[in-house]
Amino acid sequence: MTPTATSSPQSGPSTAPAHPFAHTKNLLVIIPDNGIDVEEESRLYDQLCERPSSPNGPPSIFSNDIYLGDNSGESLAFARDVKISGWTSVGDKLGGAYIVYDCAITTKEGTVIHAHKRYSAFAQLHSTLRRCLPHYQHHFLPTLPPKSPLSKYRPQFIDRRRRLLQYWLASVLLHPEIGGSKPVRMWVMD
Structure with a gap:
């Protein structure tokens, strides 16, 4: 890297500092900080999204022929x-205790469903x-965390399993196709 000339108050005027990406070979677009009007940009984007120009979704703001086909709003997941x-642990360890997890599922409408499983x-x-x-x-389904009969009542094990089950359940319920399937809906409502 080559040093750049800078001006300091003691040394007097010198040449302006070189741009930090002056020697790059890749495309780099620098947006000048000249007070971008965020509200105007948002209004323009909304206006572009309202036009029914393509079945693939709203056009990209960067090109007239690229579309944001992310299927937003078309997910079957609820x-x-x-x-x-x-x-929580239910029952006593000698009489057949078991662990119940509180699954808080927020629907698209904002309703929270608590399923104890x-x-x-x-x-x-x-x-x-x-x-x-x-x-x-099938490859969208992550593996379940393993069973461990010897440590199933230890708090560290239960908390780790809770985190792994949360990942598993989120992967299933938030998947655009699997999340709206009949087995998933039945499981949540059961």
Whole structure:
């Protein structure tokens, strides 16, 4: 890298500093900081989106022939957020205790559904989806966290499993096709 000439108050005037990307070979577009009107840009984008110019969606602001075909609004999934907010142990360890996870599912309308599910319910949904989904969608299903009968009541194990189940459930419920499938809807409402 070559040093650039700068002007300091002690040394007097000198040449202007070289642009930091002056010698780059890649395309670089620098937007000048001249007060971009965000409201005007937003209005322009909304105006472009309102025009029914293509079935592929709104045109890109960068080109007249590139479309943002991200299928937004066409997802079959009914959820927009999935959290497993906590867990609790039900019963005593000697009499057949089990862990229940609180699944907080936020719908597209903003309603929060709390579904209390055991690990076996997650395993049942996983096997049902493997049976019902077309083969080409099986790779969208992540693997369930493993069972561990010896450490299933340890708080560290349960919290780790909660995080892994949250990832798994979010991957299923937020998927644009799988998230709206009948087994998923039945599982949430059961």
